[in-house]
Amino acid sequence: MAEYYWPDAGNRRLIGQRISRVDGPLKVSGSAKYSADISRPGMLYGKVLRSPYAHAKIVSIDTGAAEKMPGVKAIHIIQGPGKVVQWSGAEILAVAAVDESTAEDALRKIKVKFEPLPFLVDEANLSRAGNRAKPAADQVVGDPDKAFQEKDVVILEGSYGLPVIAHCCLEPHGQVVEWEGDQSLKVYPSTQSVSGVGGEYAAALGIPAGNVLVSMQHIGGGFGSKFDAGPWGLESARLAKKAGRPVKYFLERAAEMTVAGNRPSTFAKIKLAAKPDGTLLGWESDSWGTGGIGGSGIPPIPYIFNIPNQRKRHTAVATNNGAQRAWRAPNHPQACFLTMSALDDMAAKLRMDPLEFFLKNIDLTGVRKELYRKELLKAAELMDWKREWHARDLKSTGPLKRGLGLSIHTWGGRAHNSKCALSIHPDGSVEVNSGSQDLGTGTRTVMAIVAAETFGLPVEAIKVNIGDSRFPPSGPSGGSTTVGGVTSATRRAAQDALAQLMAKVAPDLGVGPERLEAVAGRIAVKGDSTKGLSWKQACSKLGVKALTMNGENPGGGPLNNSGVGGVQMADVTVDSETGVVKINKLVAVQDCGLIIDLKTAESQVYGALIMGIGYALFEERIMDNLTGRMLNANLEFYKLAGLGDIGQLVVHMWMGDKEQDDRGVIGLGEPPVISPGAAISNAVANAIGVRVPNLPLTPDRVLSAMEKGGMAYARI
Amino acid sequence: MQGFEYAQPKRKDEAVRLLADEWGPTEILAGGTDLLSFMKDDLASPKRLVDLKGVKELGGIQYTTKTGLRLGALVTLEELLDHAEVRQSYPALAQAAAGVYSPQIRSRGTVGGDLCQRPRCWYYRSGFGLLARDASGKPLVPDGDNRYHAILGNGGPAYFVNPSSLAPALIALGASLRIMGPQGSRDLLLENFFVVPKTDAEREYALKPNEIVAEVLVPPASGIRSAAYEVRQREALDWPLAAAAVALKLDGKKVQGARVVLGHVAPIPWRSPEAERALIGKTVSEAVADAAGLSAVSRAQRLSRNGYKIQLARVAVKRAVLQAAGGA
Known part of the structure; x- marks a missing residue:
C-alpha cells in the first residue's frame, strides 16, 4: 500500500499560494456555458x-x-x-x-x-400556531434548576429569532x-x-x-x-x-x-445563568421554527459553549410553505445567532467586554479551545478591539452610533467520497477526470494545483474535466466536503501515477525509483539535478498508451480531516434616528487545516461574509396571513446586499502552523457564513445599547427595539 | 406576456393618435423599466404599445435663468444627473435622481416614466388590483402586511405609496407638466397631477388615457435653496422608506417661503403645509427643522405595521430642511 501524504511546508510550490481560478477567465468573459x-x-x-x-x-x-x-x-x-x-x-x-x-x-x-x-404561513407568533405546533425535543443536561438558583447567580432572559430566508x-x-x-x-x-x-x-x-x-x-x-x-x-x-x-x-x-427551498426559521426564549465573574452555569431555551409543512432540523444550542446545566425544548411548526432545503451550514447560523446573542447580552448585563467574557468561558468550547483563544486574539488585533470597543451604555452625541460585536462558529467539513481518473499521456499532457462539480469553491483549480504540485508541473499543464456523470463518481457538493474529497482523490491518483512513471524511467537514469523526484518540470535524481529527464521525455517512455490511475478518497483518510473553528467581528454604525444599519468593517479569522489555494479559500470567506450581511440586515421571506402568499418573491422586496452595503472585509486565514498543516484539508464552504448574523447583531446591540431581538436588522425592528428599550431616539 | 401591436411614432401628435380613450388596451412605453415587468407579471395585457422613444421632440433639457428648466419627458435620470445646471440650480432634483441607485435604471428610466410609474404595493403586484382587495371586496392592506404602505392620506380606498423618485423634488420646486392630447397641449401643476384612485380601473394621475406627459417645466430657481433626502435601507437599488424634498426661499437667514413635499408616505406625493408653516419666518436650526418634521407627520396615521415610517418621514423632512438651508 502506498502511503499518501501532503508535501510538507518546505516542499510546496503551489499548495497554499494565491492562485487564480483556472476557469475565471471563462466566467468573467461570459463564455462559460451554464x-x-x-x-x-x-x-x-x-x-x-x-x-x-x-x-x-x-x-x-x-x-x-x-x-x-x-x-x-x-x-x-x-x-x-x-x-x-x-x-x-x-x-x-x-x-x-x-x-x-x-x-x-x-x-x-x-x-x-x-x-x-x-392555512398557517407565519410561525413567528407561536401562540397562533395551534395544533400545527408539535414538541420536537425536550432535553436536560446536568441540573439546570440548581444552576439558576445558585447564590449570587446573574440571570439573563432574552428573545431572539431569525426568519425563513431563501437561497x-x-x-x-x-x-x-x-x-x-x-x-x-x-x-x-x-x-x-x-x-x-x-x-x-x-x-x-x-x-x-x-x-x-x-x-x-x-x-x-x-x-x-x-x-x-x-x-x-x-x-x-x-x-x-x-x-x-x-x-x-x-x-x-x-x-x-x-x-426551491429555504432556510428554516428559529425563534427562542433563552435564559442564561452565570456567576458574577462571568462563569457560565446554566442554559434554558424554548425554541421553535418552521421548515415548511414537513418540519426542519433542530439547531444545536447552546452553540459551541457546552454550558454544564441545560434545559432545551424545541417545537416544530408545520406551515403551509414550500419545503426547507439545506442552506449553507444547515442549523448552524440559527444556533450561532441565538447563542452568541444571548451570551453577548449576558456579557452586557455583567458589564463585561464580550471578548473577555468569551475568553473567560473558553474552556466550554471543547477540543478547539486553544485555537478559539488564538483566533479571538488575532481577530481582536485586526479589529483593534481593545481600543475601539466601548460598553453599551457609553453615551455618544449625534444620531450615528457605532458598535462592535463578535461571534465564534464551528463546522465539520470532512471530505466526501470522491473518485477521479488521472491520465499521464505519452506526450506529457495530464488530465484528471471526476464526476464532481464546482459550486464556486474552485474544484477544477484545486485539483489542478494538487496534480501540478505532485508532478512538479505548472498549474496550466493539468487539464481538469468535471461535471459529467461518465467520469468516476464524486460525492455531492454539500457540507464543505468537496475540496477535501477531490484534492485527496487527485493526490492519491497522482502519487500512484508518479510512482509508476518513475518506475518506468528509473532504469534509464540508472537509479532506483525511490531516488527520483519530480521537480521543475523534470524527473530527476534527488540531489543530482543534472541526472534527469524532462517531464515530456519521461512521459515518452510510456509508449503509446496513457498511464491512467484511479484515485479514490474513501471519505476521511490521511489527507483530510474535519472540525474547524473561526471567529468573526463586526463594526457597524447605526443611524439611531432612522434605524438604518451600515457595516463599517467585518473581520473573519478562519482555520481550515491545510489550504490548497489561498485565493479561492479567501474568496469563500468574502462571499460568506457578503451572504451573511444579507441575512443579518436584509433577508426575510415575508408571508401574508391573509392571502397565504409570499409577498416578496422577487429581488425587489426580498433584499440582498449590494456592493455599497458590505463595508470593509478583512479575511485572515489561520494557516502556516504545523498543527493546521498536519490536519490535512478541511472544507470551508459553510463555516464563514455562520457567524455574521450574530456578530453584526451584537455590534448593533453594542451601538444602540439594546438588543434587536430578530433578524434581519431592518429600520422598523431597530427603532422598535430602541423604543421598547427606552433608548432615547428622537421622540415623537 | 400576451402578444401586442408595437407602434413607434415619430411625432407627438402621431403618438397621441395611437392612444385609445380608455385605460388598458393601450400602454405608453418609454424606458420600460416598470411597464415590461408589469406585462411579464400579467398585470397589464395591452393590445398596443406606443413606444415614445422615437419622438425626438419629447427629449432634451433646456435651461435659462429667465425661463427656468424644461425637461422633455424622455430625458433619462442619468441625463438629468449629468446636467450641470440641474445639479447647480435644482439640487433637490439631482439628489432625487441620484437616489435611484442603479446605473441601469438611471440610464433607461425617464422623467415622464418616473412620474407615471405604477405603485409597488405588493398586493397590487400580486394581482389583487390597484386597491388591493380580496374576493369579497375587503381591502387587504389594513389587516395585511403594510410595512411599506402609506402613513398619510391612508384613510382608503388607496393605501399604496406613490413610487415616484422625482415628484417630491419637482413639486417642491413648483414644476408643472405640459400634457399633450388630441386637442393639443395643456399645462398642469405637477402638484395637481397626482390623484387618489377610487376604483381599480382608475389611475393615480390626472392624465386622460389618450394623453401623454410631454414636458416638465420647472420655474427659475434663483434664490431658492432645495434639497431632497431619502431614508433607504440599502445603498444598492432600494425603494425609499420615506423621502422628503424641500425648497426654501431665504431672506438673509430667515425663511421667507417654503415648500415641503414628502414621498413614499402617501398615495400621492404629499405636500405638507403644516411643515411649511413651521418654517416660514424662522431661522433654520436643528430645532426648527425637527419641528417642521414633526409638523409634517402631525396628521400621520399608523397602520398595523408601518408606525416606524412616521419617524422616518419626520427625520427625512428634518434632514432635507437642514440640507437645503445649509447648501448653496
Whole structure:
C-alpha cells in the first residue's frame, strides 16, 4: 500500500499560494456555458401552473383550451383533482410549448378550481400556531434548576429569532432534458450532485440508472438547495417524453423564491445563568421554527459553549410553505445567532467586554479551545478591539452610533467520497477526470494545483474535466466536503501515477525509483539535478498508451480531516434616528487545516461574509396571513446586499502552523457564513445599547427595539 | 406576456393618435423599466404599445435663468444627473435622481416614466388590483402586511405609496407638466397631477388615457435653496422608506417661503403645509427643522405595521430642511 501524504511546508510550490481560478477567465468573459445557456435542436420550453392558495383541494382541471393552442406540445398533470396542495406555488401541472410565452399563455387558458382550506404561513407568533405546533425535543443536561438558583447567580432572559430566508441562487433551479429513444436520458441540470442526480431520474422514470447522462459545466450557485432532481426536473423529463422533444425549464424568480427551498426559521426564549465573574452555569431555551409543512432540523444550542446545566425544548411548526432545503451550514447560523446573542447580552448585563467574557468561558468550547483563544486574539488585533470597543451604555452625541460585536462558529467539513481518473499521456499532457462539480469553491483549480504540485508541473499543464456523470463518481457538493474529497482523490491518483512513471524511467537514469523526484518540470535524481529527464521525455517512455490511475478518497483518510473553528467581528454604525444599519468593517479569522489555494479559500470567506450581511440586515421571506402568499418573491422586496452595503472585509486565514498543516484539508464552504448574523447583531446591540431581538436588522425592528428599550431616539 | 401591436411614432401628435380613450388596451412605453415587468407579471395585457422613444421632440433639457428648466419627458435620470445646471440650480432634483441607485435604471428610466410609474404595493403586484382587495371586496392592506404602505392620506380606498423618485423634488420646486392630447397641449401643476384612485380601473394621475406627459417645466430657481433626502435601507437599488424634498426661499437667514413635499408616505406625493408653516419666518436650526418634521407627520396615521415610517418621514423632512438651508 502506498502511503499518501501532503508535501510538507518546505516542499510546496503551489499548495497554499494565491492562485487564480483556472476557469475565471471563462466566467468573467461570459463564455462559460451554464446549463441555463444550453439549447438543443427542437427544444421546447416548460412552464408549471402553480397553486395560488397556501392550502387547498384541487376540485377540477380543464386543459381543453390550452391543448388546442398552436405551439403547445405537451401537458402533464402533476397533481390532479382530489389532491390537496400544501403551499402556494405547489405544482399542479406542466406545459411544454415551442417558446416560453406560448407556454405561459397556455397556463392562462387552463382552468383549475380549488376549494381553499385553512392555512398557517407565519410561525413567528407561536401562540397562533395551534395544533400545527408539535414538541420536537425536550432535553436536560446536568441540573439546570440548581444552576439558576445558585447564590449570587446573574440571570439573563432574552428573545431572539431569525426568519425563513431563501437561497437566492443567481441561476435558478432547472435543467434541459433530452431523451434518446425512450430508455436513455440526457440531463443538463443546475445541480450540486452531477454523479448522484441521475439515479433519481432513473428511479422516477423507470429506466436503468446507467442510461441517464448528466452534464453540467458550471453552476450559478446552489448553497445546499440543488441536490435533488426536483419536480421541475422530473416533470420536464415526463413532458419531454410526451412531446418527443427536448425540454428546457428553469424556474422563474418568483417560483425560485417560493418552492426551491429555504432556510428554516428559529425563534427562542433563552435564559442564561452565570456567576458574577462571568462563569457560565446554566442554559434554558424554548425554541421553535418552521421548515415548511414537513418540519426542519433542530439547531444545536447552546452553540459551541457546552454550558454544564441545560434545559432545551424545541417545537416544530408545520406551515403551509414550500419545503426547507439545506442552506449553507444547515442549523448552524440559527444556533450561532441565538447563542452568541444571548451570551453577548449576558456579557452586557455583567458589564463585561464580550471578548473577555468569551475568553473567560473558553474552556466550554471543547477540543478547539486553544485555537478559539488564538483566533479571538488575532481577530481582536485586526479589529483593534481593545481600543475601539466601548460598553453599551457609553453615551455618544449625534444620531450615528457605532458598535462592535463578535461571534465564534464551528463546522465539520470532512471530505466526501470522491473518485477521479488521472491520465499521464505519452506526450506529457495530464488530465484528471471526476464526476464532481464546482459550486464556486474552485474544484477544477484545486485539483489542478494538487496534480501540478505532485508532478512538479505548472498549474496550466493539468487539464481538469468535471461535471459529467461518465467520469468516476464524486460525492455531492454539500457540507464543505468537496475540496477535501477531490484534492485527496487527485493526490492519491497522482502519487500512484508518479510512482509508476518513475518506475518506468528509473532504469534509464540508472537509479532506483525511490531516488527520483519530480521537480521543475523534470524527473530527476534527488540531489543530482543534472541526472534527469524532462517531464515530456519521461512521459515518452510510456509508449503509446496513457498511464491512467484511479484515485479514490474513501471519505476521511490521511489527507483530510474535519472540525474547524473561526471567529468573526463586526463594526457597524447605526443611524439611531432612522434605524438604518451600515457595516463599517467585518473581520473573519478562519482555520481550515491545510489550504490548497489561498485565493479561492479567501474568496469563500468574502462571499460568506457578503451572504451573511444579507441575512443579518436584509433577508426575510415575508408571508401574508391573509392571502397565504409570499409577498416578496422577487429581488425587489426580498433584499440582498449590494456592493455599497458590505463595508470593509478583512479575511485572515489561520494557516502556516504545523498543527493546521498536519490536519490535512478541511472544507470551508459553510463555516464563514455562520457567524455574521450574530456578530453584526451584537455590534448593533453594542451601538444602540439594546438588543434587536430578530433578524434581519431592518429600520422598523431597530427603532422598535430602541423604543421598547427606552433608548432615547428622537421622540415623537 | 400576451402578444401586442408595437407602434413607434415619430411625432407627438402621431403618438397621441395611437392612444385609445380608455385605460388598458393601450400602454405608453418609454424606458420600460416598470411597464415590461408589469406585462411579464400579467398585470397589464395591452393590445398596443406606443413606444415614445422615437419622438425626438419629447427629449432634451433646456435651461435659462429667465425661463427656468424644461425637461422633455424622455430625458433619462442619468441625463438629468449629468446636467450641470440641474445639479447647480435644482439640487433637490439631482439628489432625487441620484437616489435611484442603479446605473441601469438611471440610464433607461425617464422623467415622464418616473412620474407615471405604477405603485409597488405588493398586493397590487400580486394581482389583487390597484386597491388591493380580496374576493369579497375587503381591502387587504389594513389587516395585511403594510410595512411599506402609506402613513398619510391612508384613510382608503388607496393605501399604496406613490413610487415616484422625482415628484417630491419637482413639486417642491413648483414644476408643472405640459400634457399633450388630441386637442393639443395643456399645462398642469405637477402638484395637481397626482390623484387618489377610487376604483381599480382608475389611475393615480390626472392624465386622460389618450394623453401623454410631454414636458416638465420647472420655474427659475434663483434664490431658492432645495434639497431632497431619502431614508433607504440599502445603498444598492432600494425603494425609499420615506423621502422628503424641500425648497426654501431665504431672506438673509430667515425663511421667507417654503415648500415641503414628502414621498413614499402617501398615495400621492404629499405636500405638507403644516411643515411649511413651521418654517416660514424662522431661522433654520436643528430645532426648527425637527419641528417642521414633526409638523409634517402631525396628521400621520399608523397602520398595523408601518408606525416606524412616521419617524422616518419626520427625520427625512428634518434632514432635507437642514440640507437645503445649509447648501448653496
